[in-house]
Amino acid sequence: MEICDGGSGDLLGTVQKISETMKNNSIRKLCELLEKDLEVYSSFPGQCVGTQKWLTALQSRGFWAVAVFRYGYWLNHEAQWEKKGLCWNLLKLLFHFANYVIRSATKIMIGEMSVIGPGLFLSNRGEIVMGVQKMGNHCIVDTRVTIGMGEDQVPPEIGDNVCIESDTVVYGNIQIGNRVHIHAGTVLSKNVPDDRVVRGNPGRIQKNTS
Amino acid sequence: MFENIKADWGRYLSLTSRVHESTFLRKFHLFYYEFGFQTTVVHRLGAWARTELSSFGFIPLRYLFLVVYEVLHAMVQTLYGIDIHRHATIGKGLYIGHFGGIKIGRCTMGPGCSVHQQVKLDDDTTVGARVWMGSHAVINHGAVVEDDTTLAPGAVIPACGIVKKHTLVMGAPARVIKRNYDNRALIGRPLAHAGGTK
Numbered sequence: 534m535e536i537c538d539g540g541s542g543d544l545l546g547t548v549q550k551i552s553e554t555m556k557n558n559s560i561r562k563l564c565e566l567l568e569k570d571l572e573v574y575s576s577f578p579g580q581c582v583g584t585q586k587w588l589t590a591l592q593s594r595g596f597w598a599v600a601v602f603r604y605g606y607w608l609n610h611e612a613q614w615e616k617k618g619l620c621w622n623l624l625k626l627l628f629h630f631a632n633y634v635i636r637s638a639t640k641i642m643i644g645e646m647s648v649i650g651p652g653l654f655l656s657n658r659g660e661i662v663m664g665v666q667k668m669g670n671h672c673i674v675d676t677r678v679t680i681g682m683g684e685d686q687v688p689p690e691i692g693d694n695v696c697i698e699s700d701t702v703v704y705g706n707i708q709i710g711n712r713v714h715i716h717a718g719t720v721l722s723k724n725v726p727d728d729r730v731v732r733g734n735p736g737r738i739q740k741n742t743s
Numbered sequence: 744m745f746e747n748i749k750a751d752w753g754r755y756l757s758l759t760s761r762v763h764e765s766t767f768l769r770k771f772h773l774f775y776y777e778f779g780f781q782t783t784v785v786h787r788l789g790a791w792a793r794t795e796l797s798s799f800g801f802i803p804l805r806y807l808f809l810v811v812y813e814v815l816h817a818m819v820q821t822l823y824g825i826d827i828h829r830h831a832t833i834g835k836g837l838y839i840g841h842f843g844g845i846k847i848g849r850c851t852m853g854p855g856c857s858v859h860q861q862v863k864l865d866d867d868t869t870v871g872a873r874v875w876m877g878s879h880a881v882i883n884h885g886a887v888v889e890d891d892t893t894l895a896p897g898a899v900i901p902a903c904g905i906v907k908k909h910t911l912v913m914g915a916p917a918r919v920i921k922r923n924y925d926n927r928a929l930i931g932r933p934l935a936h937a938g939g940t941k
Binding site: 677684704720 | 824914929
């Protein structure tokens with residue numbers, strides 16, 4: 534994923550500068566993250582391989598939102614620019630435009646500062662508002678879900694392999710463990726340990742019997 | 744109309760200034776970045792054309808504005824998922840946080856309210872002044888919510904229910920958690936630019 538391989542010559546000077554700043558494997562990391570997300574999307578209706586994967590990427594609206602979020606995160610944190618000049622600002626403008634389109638087309642909004650692990654699945658039906666401190670790997674978020682901060686303006690922290698069903702609100706300065714299943718219509722505002730099931734409004738925490 | 748829009752703008756400014764510094768650019772950021780603000784402006788336009796513009800007696804102008812309103816209303820509804828009924832009477836200083844799945848029926852709302860995503864307000868509901876409705880809150884038809892109340896996220900108020908002043912309400916169906924709950928921090932400065940104080 535390198536832009537140019539040691540191109541020599543004065544004309545290529547500007548291109549070289551860009552490639553130097555964009556090196557350090559940050560673009561490769563971005564692509565690997567996107568591939569992991571795409572694997573989740575392509576595994577849901579049944580395994581598909583090769584070009585079919587890219588078809589699912591075009592069809593699934595949740596993946597659009599994830600891709601735009603990853604791009605924005607990469608732009609803000611991973612891309613190592615010496616100084617944020619015109620090129621960075623143009624890329625940022627592109628991000629804002631893409632974000633606007635995603636918001637109005639899918640109604641999905643992900644906070645720019647949230648740190649989310651690979652393998653995120655957002656429902657293709659959208660209507661998700663999500664701002665988290667940290668989110669682990671392979672999480673599933675269904676439609677009409679809100680994850681956000683409470684009165685103390687601190688968003689929650691979520692572990693690995695968490696499944697959040699539809700019509701759920703998770704808010705406040707809380708920590709949710711790994712392998713937690715949050716049922717539909719839950720309103721959750723307290724800490725949850727590992728391997729639990731949460732249901733009800735206000736949410737009750739139960740042991741996983743299955 | 745412009746007084747109302749100015750009050751709305753003031754609400755947005757006072758609530759976003761907690762997170763960002765309100766610079767000159769940030770103030771005009773609102774016009775394209777806050778979908779809720781755009782929706783309220785469209786609603787104010789419709790309400791103004793329907794009620795106040797008719798007093799001029801120049802009828803075609805009024806119909807022109809109403810057609811423009813209908814087009815903008817449909818656009819806003821499909822793009823942002825915020826559906827404000829054309830006959831809803833809303834006091835000045837409405838704040839809509841986020842977007843998607845918001846339905847405000849034919850109801851009456853006081854000044855300085857806050858609405859968040861997935862909130863459903865049925866027809867014939869009455870909402871007082873400075874009410875904070877958290878996300879996914881539902882107010883069923885005929886319910887009355889009095890001044891300065893706070894609905895926690897996910898609160899469902901049953902049909903024809905009454906919520907008293909200064910209470911915090913939570914759960915489905917809604918139960919009173921606190922009698923004297925102060926929601927001034929959540930509301931921010933109501934009617935910041937209209938010159939009114941609480």
